Amino acid sequence: MTDVIATIAFWVFAISAVVGALGVVAARRVFHNALFLVVALGSTAAIYVLLSADFLAAVQILVYVGAIVILMLFAIMLTPQAVELPSFAPGGQQFAGSLVALALFGLMVGAIVTGPWALAARPLDQPTSYDLGRGLLTTFVFPFELASLVLLVGMIGAILLARED
Amino acid sequence: MQIPSLLNDLIGQIGGLLQAIFEAFLPDWLAVPLVVLVGIGVTVTFVAVVVMTQVWAERKVIARIQDRVGPNRVGPWGIFQSVADVLKLLTKEDIVPAKADRWVFVLAPLVTLVPSLMIFAVLPFNWDATIARLDVGILYVLALATFPTLGIIMAGWASYNNYTLLGGMRAAAQLISYEVPEVLSVLPIVLLAGTMSLWGISAAQEGTWFILAPIVGPLGFALFFTAGLAELNRSPFDLPEAESEIIAGFHMEYSGMRFALFFLAEYANSFSVSALAATLFFGGWQGWLLPGYVWFFVKTYLLFLVMIWARGTLPRLRYDQLMGLAWKILLPLTLVNVVLAALVKESRIMEWFPAVGLLVINVIVVFLGFHLYNFAFRVVRRNAGAPLLEGTQAAQAARG
Amino acid sequence: MSPLLPLALLILLAPFVAFLLNAFVARRAWALAGAFTILGVGTAFVASLLVMGQVLGGARLDVPFPWLTIGPNQSSVIELGLRIDAITAAMLIAVTGVSLLVQIYSWGYLHETEFDAQGHPHVHRDPGFSRYYCWMALFTFSMLGLVLANGFLTLFIFWELVGLCSYLLIGFWYDRGRTEARPLLAEGYAGQYADARLSPPEAAKKAFLTTRLGDLGLLIGMLLIWSQTGTFTFSQVEARVAGLPVDIVTIAALLVFCGAVGKSAQFPLHVWLPDAMEGPTPVSALIHAATMVAAGVYLVGRTYFLFEAAPVAMLVVAVIGGFTAFFAATMGLVNNDIKRVMAYSTVSQLGYMFLALGVGGLGVALFHLFSHAWFKALLFLTAGSVIHGSGTQDMREMGGLSRLMPWTFVATLIAGLSLIGIPPLSGFWSKDLIISAVEHHHPAFEPGRLLALDLSITGLLVFFALTTVLMTAFYTVRLLWLTFGGRWRGDPHLVHHIHEAPAPMLLPMLILLVPTVIVGFWGSPFFPDPGSNFVGLIEAHPFQEDMSLLEVLATVGLAVVGIGIAWAMYGAKIVDPARFVRLTGPLYSWAYNKWGFDALYNWLVGGLVVGLAWVIALFDQGVIDGVVNLLARVTVGLGRIGRGFQTGQVQTYAWVVFGGVVIVAAALVLPALFRGV
Amino acid sequence: MPGLNQFLILGAVLFCVGIYGALTKRNVIVLLMCLELMLNGINVTLVGFNRFLAPPVGVSSSPFAGQMFALFIIAVAAAEAALGLAIVIAVYRVRHTVQVDEIDLLRG
Numbered sequence A: 001m002t003d004v005i006a007t008i009a010f011w012v013f014a015i016s017a018v019v020g021a022l023g024v025v026a027a028r029r030v031f032h033n034a035l036f037l038v039v040a041l042g043s044t045a046a047i048y049v050l051l052s053a054d055f056l057a058a059v060q061i062l063v064y065v066g067a068i069v070i071l072m073l074f075a076i077m078l079t080p081q082a083v084e085l086p087s088f089a090p091g092g093q094q095f096a097g098s099l100v101a102l103a104l105f106g107l108m109v110g111a112i113v114t115g116p117w118a119l120a121a122r123p124l125d126q127p128t129s130y131d132l133g134r135g136l137l138t139t140f141v142f143p144f145e146l147a148s149l150v151l152l153v154g155m156i157g158a159i160l161l162a163r164e165d
Numbered sequence B: 001m002q003i004p005s006l007l008n009d010l011i012g013q014i015g016g017l018l019q020a021i022f023e024a025f026l027p028d029w030l031a032v033p034l035v036v037l038v039g040i041g042v043t044v045t046f047v048a049v050v051v052m053t054q055v056w057a058e059r060k061v062i063a064r065i066q067d068r069v070g071p072n073r074v075g076p077w078g079i080f081q082s083v084a085d086v087l088k089l090l091t092k093e094d095i096v097p098a099k100a101d102r103w104v105f106v107l108a109p110l111v112t113l114v115p116s117l118m119i120f121a122v123l124p125f126n127w128d129a130t131i132a133r134l135d136v137g138i139l140y141v142l143a144l145a146t147f148p149t150l151g152i153i154m155a156g157w158a159s160y161n162n163y164t165l166l167g168g169m170r171a172a173a174q175l176i177s178y179e180v181p182e183v184l185s186v187l188p189i190v191l192l193a194g195t196m197s198l199w200g201i202s203a204a205q206e207g208t209w210f211i212l213a214p215i216v217g218p219l220g221f222a223l224f225f226t227a228g229l230a231e232l233n234r235s236p237f238d239l240p241e242a243e244s245e246i247i248a249g250f251h252m253e254y255s256g257m258r259f260a261l262f263f264l265a266e267y268a269n270s271f272s273v274s275a276l277a278a279t280l281f282f283g284g285w286q287g288w289l290l291p292g293y294v295w296f297f298v299k300t301y302l303l304f305l306v307m308i309w310a311r312g313t314l315p316r317l318r319y320d321q322l323m324g325l326a327w328k329i330l331l332p333l334t335l336v337n338v339v340l341a342a343l344v345k346e347s348r349i350m351e352w353f354p355a356v357g358l359l360v361i362n363v364i365v366v367f368l369g370f371h372l373y374n375f376a377f378r379v380v381r382r383n384a385g386a387p388l389l390e391g392t393q394a395a396q397a398a399r400g
Numbered sequence C: 001m002s003p004l005l006p007l008a009l010l011i012l013l014a015p016f017v018a019f020l021l022n023a024f025v026a027r028r029a030w031a032l033a034g035a036f037t038i039l040g041v042g043t044a045f046v047a048s049l050l051v052m053g054q055v056l057g058g059a060r061l062d063v064p065f066p067w068l069t070i071g072p073n074q075s076s077v078i079e080l081g082l083r084i085d086a087i088t089a090a091m092l093i094a095v096t097g098v099s100l101l102v103q104i105y106s107w108g109y110l111h112e113t114e115f116d117a118q119g120h121p122h123v124h125r126d127p128g129f130s131r132y133y134c135w136m137a138l139f140t141f142s143m144l145g146l147v148l149a150n151g152f153l154t155l156f157i158f159w160e161l162v163g164l165c166s167y168l169l170i171g172f173w174y175d176r177g178r179t180e181a182r183p184l185l186a187e188g189y190a191g192q193y194a195d196a197r198l199s200p201p202e203a204a205k206k207a208f209l210t211t212r213l214g215d216l217g218l219l220i221g222m223l224l225i226w227s228q229t230g231t232f233t234f235s236q237v238e239a240r241v242a243g244l245p246v247d248i249v250t251i252a253a254l255l256v257f258c259g260a261v262g263k264s265a266q267f268p269l270h271v272w273l274p275d276a277m278e279g280p281t282p283v284s285a286l287i288h289a290a291t292m293v294a295a296g297v298y299l300v301g302r303t304y305f306l307f308e309a310a311p312v313a314m315l316v317v318a319v320i321g322g323f324t325a326f327f328a329a330t331m332g333l334v335n336n337d338i339k340r341v342m343a344y345s346t347v348s349q350l351g352y353m354f355l356a357l358g359v360g361g362l363g364v365a366l367f368h369l370f371s372h373a374w375f376k377a378l379l380f381l382t383a384g385s386v387i388h389g390s391g392t393q394d395m396r397e398m399g400g401l402s403r404l405m406p407w408t409f410v411a412t413l414i415a416g417l418s419l420i421g422i423p424p425l426s427g428f429w430s431k432d433l434i435i436s437a438v439e440h441h442h443p444a445f446e447p448g449r450l451l452a453l454d455l456s457i458t459g460l461l462v463f464f465a466l467t468t469v470l471m472t473a474f475y476t477v478r479l480l481w482l483t484f485g486g487r488w489r490g491d492p493h494l495v496h497h498i499h500e501a502p503a504p505m506l507l508p509m510l511i512l513l514v515p516t517v518i519v520g521f522w523g524s525p526f527f528p529d530p531g532s533n534f535v536g537l538i539e540a541h542p543f544q545e546d547m548s549l550l551e552v553l554a555t556v557g558l559a560v561v562g563i564g565i566a567w568a569m570y571g572a573k574i575v576d577p578a579r580f581v582r583l584t585g586p587l588y589s590w591a592y593n594k595w596g597f598d599a600l601y602n603w604l605v606g607g608l609v610v611g612l613a614w615v616i617a618l619f620d621q622g623v624i625d626g627v628v629n630l631l632a633r634v635t636v637g638l639g640r641i642g643r644g645f646q647t648g649q650v651q652t653y654a655w656v657v658f659g660g661v662v663i664v665a666a667a668l669v670l671p672a673l674f675r676g677v
Numbered sequence D: 001m002p003g004l005n006q007f008l009i010l011g012a013v014l015f016c017v018g019i020y021g022a023l024t025k026r027n028v029i030v031l032l033m034c035l036e037l038m039l040n041g042i043n044v045t046l047v048g049f050n051r052f053l054a055p056p057v058g059v060s061s062s063p064f065a066g067q068m069f070a071l072f073i074i075a076v077a078a079a080e081a082a083l084g085l086a087i088v089i090a091v092y093r094v095r096h097t098v099q100v101d102e103i104d105l106l107r108g
Helices: A003-027 A030-050 A054-078 A089-113 A129-137 A140-162 B012-023 B028-065 B083-092 B102-120 B136-145 B146-159 B162-193 B198-204 B218-233 B254-280 B292-313 B317-349 B355-384 B389-399 C004-025 C028-057 C085-107 C131-148 C152-172 C199-227 C232-243 C246-263 C272-278 C281-290 C292-302 C302-310 C311-336 C337-357 C360-392 C405-422 C426-441 C456-482 C492-497 C502-521 C534-538 C547-573 C577-584 C587-591 C594-643 C648-674 D004-024 D028-052 D065-095
Strands: C061-070 C076-084 C110-117 C121-125
Touching: A003 A030, A003 B028, A003 B083, A003 B389, A003 C028, A003 C577, A003 D004, A030 B102, A030 B146, A030 C061, A030 C085, A030 D004, A030 D028, A054 A129, A054 B146, A054 C199, A054 D028, A054 D065, A089 B136, A089 D004, A129 A140, A129 B083, A129 B218, A129 D065, B012 B292, B012 C311, B028 B083, B028 B102, B028 C272, B028 C594, B083 B254, B083 C246, B102 B146, B102 B254, B102 C085, B136 B162, B136 B198, B136 B389, B146 B254, B146 C028, B162 B198, B162 B218, B162 B317, B162 C587, B198 C028, B198 C281, B218 B254, B218 B292, B218 B317, B218 B355, B292 C337, B355 C534, C004 C028, C004 C061, C004 C076, C004 C131, C004 C456, C028 C085, C028 C131, C028 C199, C076 C085, C076 C131, C076 C152, C076 C246, C076 C587, C085 C110, C085 C131, C085 C281, C085 C292, C110 C456, C131 C152, C131 C281, C152 C199, C152 C246, C152 C272, C152 C281, C199 C232, C199 C405, C199 C577, C199 C587, C232 C302, C246 C302, C246 C311, C246 C456, C272 C281, C281 C292, C281 C360, C281 C405, C292 C302, C292 C337, C292 C360, C311 C456, C311 C587, C311 C594, C337 C360, C337 C456, C360 C405, C360 C426, C360 C502, C405 C456, C405 C547, C405 C594, C426 C502, C492 C577, C547 C577, C577 C587, C587 C594, D004 D028, D028 D065
Parallel strands: none
Antiparallel strands: C061 C076, C110 C121
């Protein structure tokens, strides 16, 4: 029974993620790009839930939507632009970009389809926050400290760069 | 004394009964989603009803504080006043500003309201009466708490009005600033309870409520409740939509039903913050005599009254004071609180120390806290030279 | 240990010491420099007389000094060394004798007497006086070294030194420029011009380069012999020549002959000797008459075993010798410069010597060389005193000097007659021997067939020999007459200054008269005993006895006819020389322009070198610079293409990055895909 | 029940749309958004791997390495976005533009 729901849910959120992504790329006004980004990130969070990564979904919402997108909105507000500027690069570059994107996509799909994945039946819907928490402070303690350092540096850097002295 | 299970577990019983009926009559794949839908429907109507009571309560109490009667015309003690308001808003004309960014304008109220409703799915009304017993409950709630910020920015931007944009940006800045202390103030409770799921936290407060934790409890509650108020743009922190400042802030251009949605979202959030505070610090459905959900609602409404009380008494904070409070006072205190919580957790004082003793300690701590705060405040003000927080000082004097 | 070795070393080192002293000590003390050189050469002369005594006594010397050991297992030893035998002894005496007399003569020659406006004489000494004597000492040292050499290597070293000295001495007056063709100051020759002449440095360079060309041939020949026989020493080479194939020996002989042709100014390489007259006259006397030019003949004489083993080479030597004799004589007839006439006569006489060598008369050739050295040196010295006195070199501007310079006239007359070959003078004995040798040695000659026009080689040689006797007689008398006969035709107010040669110049000339007269008898039939006869010493069997009276009469007759013709044209003026010139027209101008060889060589060398240079330049600019420029252009091009990518656009860079990713991904994924994993 | 391939393809789609956007959009902020999109694509793939693949034999990483990795990516992405936007604002203050092709002083 839950399989059906899971499949439906997957397709719903997958499509919304792709639509969001395309929206980010295709929307003309920058503000709309941001909103489509929210849609894309939100549906990705939902996908995480499907992949039984609930803690990650919550973090995704909290960090991405809560902080990064709003930060981008602030950036958009702080850099007023004449709206009518073309939002897309000239034809040549567009073609080149699409060429690379499609080529890469083709290759990825090729690799995914032919990849010899060693599938394993993993328990579904296990609460992960306990294991993640434990993992963070045991095997991944060094990256954890390093991440904190990166964030600190990022914070100080951002303040210094954006400060209007 | 065992209260009849039916009464004790009313909501759970009804839910189980309903599910049984559906499974009997409907095909399997349809039954479960239907039950879920019914659950959602019940929640939404429940929220609507709760909000109406909140509105009525707030208007009555504020009136009392301001030495006036409050609504008493519509129905006995004016209890149907909020219904009248809703009807008025429903019938009002729905205007979309000409140059407004149409889609964003329309979506803004939804983006604000929907997450608020989603939070109710997690609140632990009773030991078995939570729609979704999420393992990452509190984190889920905090994550959803960020969506209103987005909604407010969208509203501010889309209504193509300088003041709304300004109001929206101010609100966003305020929300972001207070989100950090709010999230961090929850940490001590998660530490003490050992789990992030709200049901788990409530269960962990069987004997002693976390408010009784020596220093961590009251300090934690104060921080969380203040940050919560700021998140809701209420009372002392309602600068962005303050009428006297920028003409009702970001939702100025909204009217009719859309404004009602904003209004609904605001009160739903207040309820959820109060419920959270109750769950985290006052043991949620923990209570000796009455059934779990009764205690839950009593505590929530009491906290809501505190909010109304704060609204009635405290003057509005200036913007720099608002920001200063968040980053210079709340954030450091929460960090200190987390450390203290670790100490309390390790020393296991909560298990062997009688609840009453904890209460006495807490009272002393609170009393000392205020005086210490007063002294520290005066020193800081003299050093900085600039009036750091006259407002709070006044409030503190009032509290005396 | 025979006394010959110390004597040889003394002969060799005396002039060398003189050279060192002059070079480093007596740089400004001119008198001291002169004294050192004369002293050095004098001791060498005395020593060589002693050596001759020893040699007549039958002593011989051949001492090698090992120098280098090279080759895979130290197999071949390179050595220098000294060798004295009959030829060397004769040459030693000739070289040291003439050199001594020339040094003394030079003392006088280098002191010019000029008469200022009032006519007072100022004795003016040539500034390069000590330099002159320094080089003269070096020249004598190297000439003696050449003569004493026992092997090709030693000989070659001194051969080059001699060449160097001739270069230095020809270019002695290096500060003088070219003498342009100036109009004649002589009666009867109005409108004619004195020939233009090269400047001393140019003449020196010309001499040096031409002789170097010959030396190259000698060097290659020397190395060929070394590679074939493994040694340089003459005696060892002589022993091993029999074993070598004939054509190798022929080639070696011809290459060695090239060296001789270069040094002795024979036919192809003769152009430098007439121009070498730019040097001071004593230099010409010593180097370009007696010693250095004779070195070629001496070389062929020393390596005669090579030529005997290669009949073809002998024939070539004979033909070249004969032709040069005839060819030089024709040029001598028409030239008006007194020193150039003598130069052509020297070339002609050397041609005679090579003719003698070519037909097998080694002793005869060397005897003629010995006697020619003396009287030709005397001729040049007298020419020197004539120029010194009259101040001009062009014979047309002279005349009537017999009264003004009586002693010089007498000396020139006797030397001239000796050159012509009038008995009993030495010229007669040595030249007639050559002519009879030509008759005698070539079996193909039938006795008594003198003037039959036989166009075979033998006929040609005989024709050359006899006609040259006639021409020699003609130009010698012409010279004598133009210079000494008739009245002074030159610049009138020069007449008062014409004076007889001073003592230091006159004395050597008179001394030289003695050998000019008596030397002839040494090789003549009056010394029948082979041991004492000059030719006998060198050749196994002297052949005077079969010198038939007929041949003698024929040659002397021709000589007298030559004198008669000359006397008719210049003495009695029966035939006017000017009209005769018009008659012979093209022939005269052909001879006058030295058969066009100078122009040919100039064009050839100039054209060759310039052409070669042009080709190399073309290659250099075109290919080498081309490649370098191409490289530069390619790099710039690449740079410009590269620059195209640096657009500054972030997205261009991003595109390139992801392009790379695509390529890498394709490389990794596609193979797996196609293999149908 | 969606298999691993579906999730991987979804990740790939998100990534490629991100690349296309990054290479063609002219506004720097949208560029950063596309970057976030690409990172999200990667996160989906990682979490997919974590969900479906057995941990490699012999390697002692924890069973949730995939999610852990995604977590760190999110952290770093946050820092990166912050810095990126700070730079954009700084550039805007100087050049008054956020159009990518107008910010091209560093060219050959």
